Amino acid sequence: MCRSIKTLRPPYTEDVTEEDVRAAALQYVRKISGFRAPAAHNAEAFDRAVEAITMASEELLASLQVRGAH
Structure with missing residues (x-):
């Protein structure tokens, strides 16, 4: 899933x-919602999820905590 997320x-x-x-x-919200850009009636829910x-x-x-890190 979400291969472009680094x-x-x-x-x-x-x-x-x-x-x-x-x-x-x-990227995650786009992937799980199936919307690249949501319709106006879904924009608020989409933006809340991203936030x-x-x-x-x-x-x-x-x-x-990463082992070996300073």
């Missing part, structure tokens, strides 16, 4: 921006 944790990626995390969240997944992903990345 790993966003060290050592795979050192400099992760908020835009990187949001792009991954957007929630972005926040959850940022929390996850901030919490991970």
Whole structure:
């Protein structure tokens, strides 16, 4: 699933921006919803999902402990 989403944790990626995390969240929501761009009546739910997944992903990345990292 979501083959275009890149790993966003060290050592795979050192400099992760908020835009990187949001792009991954957007790709995920597009994939599971089946919509590249939702219709107007689904836009709010789509955007909320992207935001929630972005926040959850940022929390996850901030919490991970990578062995061997300084």
